[in-house]
Amino acid sequence: MSDPEPSRSPLHDEHVALGAVFTDFAGWHMPLKYGSELAEHTAVRTAAGLFDLSHMGEIVVLGPDAAAALDGALLSEVSAVAQGQAKYTLLLNEEGGILDDLVVYRTGPDRFLIVANAANRVLVADELRRRIGDRADVQDESHDIGLLALQGPLSRDVLLEIQGFAADDDDPTEARFAELLTALPNYRFLRAVLSGHPVLIARTGYTGELGYELYLAPDLLPALWRRILEVGRGSGVVPVGLAARDTLRLEAGMPLHGHELTADTRPAEVGLARVVPKQKQADYVGKEAVGAPPRRMLVGLVSEGRRAGRAGYPVLAGDRAVGTVTSGALSPTLGHPIAIASVEPDTAEPGTVLDIDVRGTRLPATVVPLPFYRRKADR
Numbered sequence: 001m002s003d004p005e006p007s008r009s010p011l012h013d014e015h016v017a018l019g020a021v022f023t024d025f026a027g028w029h030m031p032l033k034y035g036s037e038l039a040e041h042t043a044v045r046t047a048a049g050l051f052d053l054s055h056m057g058e059i060v061v062l063g064p065d066a067a068a069a070l071d072g073a074l075l076s077e078v079s080a081v082a083q084g085q086a087k088y089t090l091l092l093n094e095e096g097g098i099l100d101d102l103v104v105y106r107t108g109p110d111r112f113l114i115v116a117n118a119a120n121r122v123l124v125a126d127e128l129r130r131r132i133g134d135r136a137d138v139q140d141e142s143h144d145i146g147l148l149a150l151q152g153p154l155s156r157d158v159l160l161e162i163q164g165f166a167a168d169d170d171d172p173t174e175a176r177f178a179e180l181l182t183a184l185p186n187y188r189f190l191r192a193v194l195s196g197h198p199v200l201i202a203r204t205g206y207t208g209e210l211g212y213e214l215y216l217a218p219d220l221l222p223a224l225w226r227r228i229l230e231v232g233r234g235s236g237v238v239p240v241g242l243a244a245r246d247t248l249r250l251e252a253g254m255p256l257h258g259h260e261l262t263a264d265t266r267p268a269e270v271g272l273a274r275v276v277p278k279q280k281q282a283d284y285v286g287k288e289a290v291g292a293p294p295r296r297m298l299v300g301l302v303s304e305g306r307r308a309g310r311a312g313y314p315v316l317a318g319d320r321a322v323g324t325v326t327s328g329a330l331s332p333t334l335g336h337p338i339a340i341a342s343v344e345p346d347t348a349e350p351g352t353v354l355d356i357d358v359r360g361t362r363l364p365a366t367v368v369p370l371p372f373y374r375r376k377a378d379r
Contacts, residue, residue, distance in 0.1 A: 009054035010146060010218040014225055018239055025242060026118035028055040033241040040244035041332040044207055047236035048152030050228050051245060053213070054221070057121025058145040061128065062111040063136035070112060071282035073131040074102070075267070075275060075290070079282075081106045086187045086204055090267060090275060091124060096289030097263040098270070100124050101255070103204060105189060113200075113215075115147075117257050131285060146218035150228060150237075151211030151248075153375070156181065158232040159212060164195045194224065206245065208252025209375050247329050250338065253300065253371025259311055259326045260298060260340060269294045269342070271370060296323060297348035300372055301339040301356065301365035306330055308337035309356035309363060315341050316355040316362065322347045325356060331372065338372050339365065 006029040009015070015022070020031035031052065033040060043049050061070060067079035076089035083106050091099045100120040105113040116124040125140045132138060150158060159165070160178050167176035168191035180190045181201065189202035197220055205211035216224065229237060246256070253271075255261050260270050267276050267290055276290050301309065308328045309315075315323040323343030331338045339356065347354060350369055355362040 007055070009052050010221045011052045011054065011225055014222055015052070015239075020239075020241065023242065026055055028118060030055055031239070031241040033243045034239050037241065037243040037247070038332050040238055040240040041247050043236055043238045044152045044209055044240060044244065044248055045333055046153070047238075048150055048155040048158055048211075048232060049207075049238055049240035049244070050225065050232075051149040051151065051240050052221075052225070053147040053149050054218070055118040056147055057116035057118060057124060057140070057142045058147070058215070059114045059116060059121070059125050059128065060111065060139045060141050061114060061132070061136050062108075062139070064110050066110050066112055066136040068282070069132040069135040070104070071280070072284050073128055074104070075277070075284060075286070076104070077277050077280045077282070078104055078106075078112065083108065084188055084190070086189060086202055088187070088275065090272065091127060092267075092284075092286030092290070093263055094285060094289070095264075096266040096286040096292065098257070098261045098265055098267070099127065099263055100257055101261055105200070105202065107200070120257065144218070146216050146221040148214045148216075148221065148225065148228075149205055149211060150214070151205045151207040151209050151240075152237070153210055154232070154235050154237065155209070155211050158228060158235065158237055159201070161231045162194075162227055165199075166193050167191075168193050168198065194220070206252075206254055207248040208254070208371065208373055209248075246327075247332055250327050250329055250340065251331055251333055251371065251373040253340070253373075255298070255340075256327060260342070265296075265342070266290055266292065266294065269296050270298045294345060296342045297345050298326070298370070299341055299343055299348050299350075300368040300370045301325070301328075301341050301354065302368050302372070303337045303339075303356070303363055303365040305337065305363075307358060307363060309339040309341075309358060309365065313339075314357040315343055315347075315365075316357055317344075317347050317352075322354065328356075333373055337363075337365075340370070343367075
């Protein structure tokens with residue numbers, strides 16, 4: 001039996017018109033790049049870039065007991081999340097391994113929107129249903145919710161220039177929308193309307209820059225996509241594909257499921273000990289395992305020249321294999337090779353010099369703290 005055809009984004013025709021180079025990713029036919037991935041990366045660091053995230057999974061959990069049910073299903077204390085707030089969290093297995101990393105938005109007293117990675121959407125929905133049972137209703141609404149991301153130092157300015165946005169509150173005006181968007185803190189969201197249609201705008205992202213993610217009906221995506229590019233064209237805003245998205249998140253030290261995060265890695269082993277609640281009353285899947293001593297540690301590696309370590313390359317300390325590169329690239333922003341690697345704890349100290357085995361050639365690399373890149377203070 002042949003593999004099923006990859007899903008196409010509601011923006012597929014827009015991508016074709018822009019000359020996108022496509023790739024199959026997690027069951028979707030998505031743009032890898034539109035021209036130069038270096039130019040797209042640079043635009044996000046200096047102006048703003050527009051991403052199609054139609055492939056991401058959106059799962060809604062609702063009901064009077066939804067918050068308490070999610071407390072037992074996920075790592076974080078979801079019941080402590082306020083309305084209008086987003087929370088980065090993890091779905092663990094019994095051994096404390098990471099099945100997926102998620103963002104949870106509390107969109108009402110008894111309603112939560114959970115965003116999962118595309119490849120794990122079905123797994124996450126099934127696991128939530130199994131763990132929650134009849135305590136709450138779990139609905140996979142991925143095909144009913146569209147998602148764009150506008151990321152970069154000019155992202156807020158561009159959104160404020162788009163006519164038709166208004167606040168979805170007691171003062172449904174463009175002025176009120178501008179006030180709310182300008183004041184929106186990190187990992188918070190606001191409800192807006194665009195030409196009468198609801199839009200959830202969250203100050204979240206995966207690039208290390210000021211940025212926003214916009215949730216709306218899929219059939220409204222093309223018009224908003226075109227409008228953002230039209231408004232931002234004079235400021236250097238460009239569409240961005242998956243290739244630059246990966247180098248952006250790598251520079252920002254953000255882990256990727258399937259690379260840094262796997263079902264065999266615990267939070268403390270991938271720099272996510274901060275996500276583990278220190279005092280959480282509810283039992284949750286993986287609770288007994290998350291406090292175990294780390295078997296390995298995630299570190300940054302920097303090297304000279306132009307040759308970068310890639311995922312799967314061995315990391316050596318002398319003649320001893322001590323780890324593996326999980327992600328690596330020549331950094332467009334920094335101009336030298338960078339990599340994230342999972343290594344034995346006794347080799348994780350910043351300043352330690354290790355070697356990356358690049359197809360039989362040793363590439364000296366120095367351990368550094370993550371992230372490699374931090375944005376300047378918000379404008």
